[in-house]
Amino acid sequence: MTSLNVWDIHGGIHPPECKDLSNRAPIQRMPLPARLIVPLAQHLGAPAEPCVALGEQVLKGQKIAEASGFVSAPVHAPTSGTVSFIGPQPYPHVSGMTATAIVIDSDGRDQWIELQPHTDYRQLPPAELLDIIRQAGINGLGGAGFPTAVKLTAPPTQTIRTLVINGTECEPYITADDLLMREKAAELIAGIEILEYLIQPQEVLIGIEDNKPEAIAAVRAAVANRPYVVKVFPTKYPSGGEKQLIQILTGEEVPSGGLPADIGMLCQNVGTCVAVHDAVLLGKPLISRITTLTGEALVRPMNIEALIGTPVAELLDFTGLDSGKLNRLIMGGPMMGFTLPSMDVPLIKTTNCLLASTLAELPPPPPALPCIRCGECAEVCPASLLPQQLHFFALGQEHEQLKAYNLFDCIECGACAYVCPSSIPLVQYYRAAKGEIRALEQKQQKAEHSKQRFELRQERLRRAEEQKEADRKARAERAARAKEAQAQTASQDDPVTRVQAQKVGLSEEQKKLKIEASMAQVALKKAEKQLAAHATPELEAQVAELRIAASSAQQALDAANAAAPPAQATPAPANDEAAKKAKIEAAMLRAQVRKLEKLETRDDEQQAELTRLQAQLTEAEQALAGAQQGAPTAPSKPAGDEVLKKAKIELAMKRAELKKAEKAGADEAELSKLRDGLASAEQALHAAEEKSSKPAPELVRTEKRPIDEQARALKTEVAFARADLRKLERDSDSDATRVEAARQRLNEAERKLQEYTDS
Incomplete structure (x- = not known):
């Protein structure tokens, strides 16, 4: 016992x-x-x-x-x-x-x-x-x-x-x-x-x-x-x-x-x-x-x-x-x-x-005075701490010193404050300091957790990049083998095969070393970018290893090229090169034309673009046919035809702009400007048709009443009056007198325009 x-x-x-x-x-x-x-x-x-x-x-x-x-x-x-x-x-x-x-x-x-x-x-x-x-x-x-x-x-x-x-x-x-x-x-x-x-x-x-x-x-x-x-x-x-x-x-x-x-x-x-x-x-x-x-x-x-x-x-x-x-x-x-x-x-x-x-039972403490370093707080502390030192460290927010002086051993009993002749509320300082330290430690823990998550993510990305590079390398090797097999079995009359056969020849070992050197350089550049964004010892070590690997791969490739230099390519005939270019140009134009033709509805601008592309496709197909037969490319069209084509495209674009503005509810001043541009485009088209070698199309047009300067001015005034009124009505702070004056101005402008139109 x-x-x-x-x-x-x-x-x-x-x-x-x-x-x-x-x-x-x-x-x-x-x-x-x-x-x-x-x-x-x-x-x-x-x-x-x-x-x-x-x-x-x-x-x-x-x-x-x-x-x-x-x-x-x-x-x-x-x-x-x-x-x-x-x-x-x-x-x-x-x-x-x-x-x-x-x-x-x-x-x-x-x-x-x-x-x-x-x-x-x-x-x-x-x-x-x-x-x-x-x-x-x-x-x-x-x-x-x-x-x-x-x-x-x-x-x-x-x-x-x-x-x-x-x-x-x-x-x-x-x-x-x-x-x-x-x-x-x-x-x-x-x-x-x-x-x-x-x-x-x-x-x-x-x-x-x-x-x-x-x-x-x-x-x-x-x-x-x-x-x-x-x-x-x-x-x-x-x-x-x-x-x-x-x-x-x-x-x-x-x-x-x-x-x-x-x-x-x-x-x-x-x-x-x-x-x-x-x-x-x-x-x-x-x-x-x-x-x-x-x-x-x-x-x-x-x-x-x-x-x-x-x-x-x-x-x-x-x-x-x-x-x-x-x-x-x-x-x-x-x-x-x-x-x-x-x-x-x-x-x-x-x-x-x-x-x-009651007030007499527990009177409020007197105002706190400066510490006189009497040491009474240390004598009564049951945890054998130094309360006055903790007080000074708490005032200065010296958290490391507070922990070194065992702040968290304080049981907050209040004995130090009870005997303090300066009436300093010591326990309140200690509680506040403990709260600050705990809050900072939680922030540090969160920051450390975030850092670990970032580093783990970087490691996952690095492994994913390595796997991606390995997959890309494997695909490149498979493509090279398939290309070689296709070249061996293709007909000698096939122009594509003939062009491929005329390219620079590399041995299988040289191709393999070239791919490895290229992959090593790509991996090195990506790792260097990651290192620049977030420098860590792990990334630095990884970059160093990749530099060594890239250098070794390049040295091996140089040695293979020195031992067996690639054969000199035989330049392809001019006709084959021209046919290849014409074929590519025609394919690109054909894809653009098909894309526009698939649209169920086309506006004027898209229709003009389709017309232009169809004309270019016709020229490209003629050039391709001439190149494949060894004949010179089709002669260029007369300059008048080019002017006519451009005039048609310009007219279509002007018409599309006017329709777009009318749908958007543009004011009369802007619509008048667009109508003038459309009229100019129509005149340019007529002039081009007269100079062109093509016969003039039979046009059925509806005559419109021309707008003279007086009508244009009246319509412009109506548009400006309507815009000013709408602006004042949208502003909640507008004066009622100004709104009424703007409304009268609009009515007067519309009246004058109506009278002129009826006359």
């Missing part, structure tokens, strides 16, 4: 105790609220995910939200009723933030689901017992709210040899654990037995401060002859910190940045042990907790067992809140708690105290 000796921690303070406000009456039960607000994030880790729908009827203890990850906990209905809302609701936080919650309207029956107790839990395998605790939604009830099932799941490399039960409750006002140990000592010991069976420790230590004599007596009586050691030690804040309590009870210190499990320790709060008892032996999930309601602004301070989700305002009304005396409403104790900006928030699993203080 472990010695009854206890050790001391560095620093600590003794703030005035006010526990007698709430520890003189037994635990009270809160009446059933009409409406419960159950947040989905009442624990450290990922919030739970709703598993009920709006309007659904639920029973007391029914699961309404599933755990969304390993570090998470499910949520259960505190009473029977109807799900009336799922969404953002006020949440107990200093910022006044909202959080997703499930709102249940009570039906007043408080009807339980069918419970499944496990009184024979020793017959269950540890994994099944651990799952019962996990499904009950239990998390630490001492303040932090870490999911209990996760904490009980020790890594395979760690063995828990000491189970520490925390009954310290060192905050000056809170008495919830004190009353729980007095009234539920038997349930506490039964919960400890379940934990002992689950983790099989060598010893169980129960730590209680000496300012709780009734609780000490009740726990010792409940322990009886069990091999549990109840250790009582002097009252000092913050003895209730997990690492500090382990040091007090065992003399061992948790290493900096480490966890109690690293030295074989596991710590659980007494409230958590009772919740484990309820989950296993009674089958009840965590839906209520004991909370201290205290402060001089309350008429009847007490400890109350209330349902999770009960509005804070109803709890305060039950204890007789005097709103005139209330100065600050604090959730938690005065040392580590925070001020609530509203009473609309609900009670959650980690709410161990609601402190309704």
